[in-house]
Amino acid sequence: MPEYKAPLRDMDFVLNEVLNAEQHYQNLSGCEDATPDMVGAIMEEGAKFAERVLSPLNQIGDQQGCQWDDGTVKTPEGFKEAYDQFVEGGWPSLAHETEYGGQGLPESIGIIVNEMVGTANWSWSMYPGLSHGAMNTLNAHGTEDQKQTYLTKLVSGEWTGTMCLTEPHCGTDLGMLRTKAEPQGDGSYKISGTKIFISAGEHDMADNIVHIVLARLPDAPAGTKGISLFIVPKHLPETIGTDNGVSCGSLEHKMGIHGNATCVMNFDEATGYLIGPENKGLNCMFTFMNTARLGTALQGLAHAEWGFQNSLVYAKDRLQMRALNGPANPDKAADPIIVHPEVRKMLLTQKAFAEGGRAMIYYCAQLVDKVERAEGDEKKQADALLAFLTPIAKAFLTEVGFESANHGLQVFGGHGFIAEWGMEQNVRDSRISMLYEGTTQIQALDLLGRKVLMTQGESLKGFTKILHKFCQAESDNSDLQQYIKPLTELNKEWGDLTMKIGMKAMQNRDEVGAASVDYLMYSGYVVLGYFWARMAKVAQEKLAAGEGDAAFYQAKLTTARFYFQRILPRTRGLVETMQSGADNLMEMDQEHFAF
Ligand SMILES: Cc1cc2nc3c(=O)[nH]c(=O)nc-3n(C[C@H](O)[C@H](O)[C@H](O)COP(=O)(O)OP(=O)(O)OC[C@H]3O[C@@H](n4cnc5c(N)ncnc54)[C@H](O)[C@@H]3O)c2cc1C
Numbered sequence: 001m002p003e004y005k006a007p008l009r010d011m012d013f014v015l016n017e018v019l020n021a022e023q024h025y026q027n028l029s030g031c032e033d034a035t036p037d038m039v040g041a042i043m044e045e046g047a048k049f050a051e052r053v054l055s056p057l058n059q060i061g062d063q064q065g066c067q068w069d070d071g072t073v074k075t076p077e078g079f080k081e082a083y084d085q086f087v088e089g090g091w092p093s094l095a096h097e098t099e100y101g102g103q104g105l106p107e108s109i110g111i112i113v114n115e116m117v118g119t120a121n122w123s124w125s126m127y128p129g130l131s132h133g134a135m136n137t138l139n140a141h142g143t144e145d146q147k148q149t150y151l152t153k154l155v156s157g158e159w160t161g162t163m164c165l166t167e168p169h170c171g172t173d174l175g176m177l178r179t180k181a182e183p184q185g186d187g188s189y190k191i192s193g194t195k196i197f198i199s200a201g202e203h204d205m206a207d208n209i210v211h212i213v214l215a216r217l218p219d220a221p222a223g224t225k226g227i228s229l230f231i232v233p234k235h236l237p238e239t240i241g242t243d244n245g246v247s248c249g250s251l252e253h254k255m256g257i258h259g260n261a262t263c264v265m266n267f268d269e270a271t272g273y274l275i276g277p278e279n280k281g282l283n284c285m286f287t288f289m290n291t292a293r294l295g296t297a298l299q300g301l302a303h304a305e306w307g308f309q310n311s312l313v314y315a316k317d318r319l320q321m322r323a324l325n326g327p328a329n330p331d332k333a334a335d336p337i338i339v340h341p342e343v344r345k346m347l348l349t350q351k352a353f354a355e356g357g358r359a360m361i362y363y364c365a366q367l368v369d370k371v372e373r374a375e376g377d378e379k380k381q382a383d384a385l386l387a388f389l390t391p392i393a394k395a396f397l398t399e400v401g402f403e404s405a406n407h408g409l410q411v412f413g414g415h416g417f418i419a420e421w422g423m424e425q426n427v428r429d430s431r432i433s434m435l436y437e438g439t440t441q442i443q444a445l446d447l448l449g450r451k452v453l454m455t456q457g458e459s460l461k462g463f464t465k466i467l468h469k470f471c472q473a474e475s476d477n478s479d480l481q482q483y484i485k486p487l488t489e490l491n492k493e494w495g496d497l498t499m500k501i502g503m504k505a506m507q508n509r510d511e512v513g514a515a516s517v518d519y520l521m522y523s524g525y526v527v528l529g530y531f532w533a534r535m536a537k538v539a540q541e542k543l544a545a546g547e548g549d550a551a552f553y554q555a556k557l558t559t560a561r562f563y564f565q566r567i568l569p570r571t572r573g574l575v576e577t578m579q580s581g582a583d584n585l586m587e588m589d590q591e592h593f594a595f
Pocket of ligand 1: 163164165166169170171172173196197198199200254262432435436437438439440441442445513
């Protein structure tokens with residue numbers, strides 16, 4: 001049976017040795033309690049829960065799926081009990097305000113727990129994951145009364161939350177949504193409409209579900225400017241157990257994440273309450289979406305880590321063929337497949353994406369801490385940097401997470417295709433991450449169009465300056481030149497490419513769309529290169545000082561070298577394709593797309 005072991009050593013390395021978490025928390029208001037001892041204790045406990053409770057339920061969740069019966073939804077065996085333990089352990093309240101029953105810890109600590117929980121069992125983790133986003137939205141935009149009524153129950157974990165955006169005719173283009181909200185004159189609204197694909201929309205894990213719903217007021221302007229945001233509970237707080245006109249019409253039958261209920265939700269004059277100003281719903285929802293996007297970036301890391309761990313065990317155990325340079329294991333009938341270069345490539349690719357992705361996400365989470373708790377310029381800069389990195393983290397890490405899950409399966413050969421090993425589940429479960437929370441294509445347009453070109457390249461400069469400073473500081477470090485030299489060149493090239501695309505886009509807007517995904521992937525490889533170089537620098541310093549576990553640091557250096565020599569050169573192909581222009585995509589008439 002596939003298993004998950006929390007990579008505590010690597011998590012500690014990224015957090016404390018690379019990102020200097022102790023200092024980060026000391027500099028932030030309200031984070032004084034986040035000492036290394038305390039964070040270490042949270043990690044240990046989170047690891048136990050993920051390994052012992054959630055990991056064994058991962059395959060069960062896939063096999064049993066969720067069952068719909070006349071509007072009720074039964075989650076797979078053990079899911080509810082695991083949720084009860086999660087609540088008893090106080091986990092839902094970790095990174096929420098003390099005023100509403102939370103523990104007041106920063107988001108970056110929450111994300112560490114989310115990583116372990118999500119890697120052990122992604123489908124299960126989506127139930128509290130959606131609640132977390134609902135809590136952040138209410139915290140940012142709810143009234144005091146709404147927070148006391150709803151947020152406190154979500155923070156305690158008694159109730160869970162959802163995000164209801166998508167409708168049958170609109171997913172990406174929310175400006176077309178039709179769900180209606182009729183004011184009742186007493187501060188409440190009657191919400192009517194159908195939402196589809198609603199994760200955790202109905203289940204048996206909590207007493208109530210707080211739906212955060214996008215809907216349109218009467219006479220609202222057309223498009224995205226006429227959308228408002230509402231709280232629509234499954235049961236109104238004053239009448240728990242009584243129907244509020246919210247029902248689950250059916251469950252989707254889907255490719256993966258079977259343990260998570262993906263629901264068609266019908267709102268039939270359900271009572272709801274406005275969150276934030278009228279017609280500003282999409283702006284308010286962005287609070288939710290940004291948290292959710294970083295949460296989805298984590299899914300890329302989760303499937304890469306899970307695939308890596310399980311395929312590594314298999315590659316050391318499975319005997320097939322001999323090493324090309326002669327038997328490595330002459331006493332046995334064959335050598336373990338880990339001796340073969342191409343098997344190693346698949347393992348190292350997964351390792352490079354998982355460990356590099358961890359550094360990228362923890363770094364983004366520290367930016368979230370600064371946005372939430374710092375002041376003045378520090379807050380502003382963190383906000384701009386986070387806005388730039390979020391589409392990269394979301395789309396790039398989920399694309400390479402899916403690639404990694406595929407490598408994990410391939411290491412198992414034909415056995416990877418057989419359900420009992422769990423590798424095909426990992427591939428299926430990972431595929432959704434490139435679709436929800438904005439597809440890769442939409443993240444790419446957001447990055448290149450909205451974030452980079454619309455700021456005249458300012459947001460890109462916010463990051464390239466950091467990269468430049470790092471390369472400058474290490475320019476005399478001969479051991480690091482194998483990383484610094486290519487990064488310096490890429491950093492310059494990144495700006496040049498942006499300029500060229502921007503110039504072409506002035507003549508033809510399709511040039512932006514045509515370059516966008518290649519540009520995003522290029523950006524992802526460069527950003528990951530920066531984190532691998534930072535990790536290599538720390539490893540090199542520790543080895544030189546003779547500190548700690550030499551084998552761990554040596555493996556970091558070897559993986560960094562692999563990343564720079566085997567993965568980063570993918571940028572060369574992307575440079576060619578992103579500059580090849582829009583014509584090769586747009587010149588064919590629609591009717592010539594024939595079959
Ligand atoms: C399992 C699952 C769980 C989900 N959970 C939730 C949830 O909890 N809440 C919720 O509200 N929604 C949820 N969704 C919906 C999800 O967010 C949408 O499916 C997603 O946003 C894409 O929308 P769509 O499916 O309508 O695709 P479309 O918007 O129809 O897109 C189709 C294709 O066109 C591309 N495309 C569209 N516009 C452009 C453009 N301008 N440029 C380039 N390419 C473009 C897209 O990238 C995609 O490849 C979930 C979906 C699934 C499958």
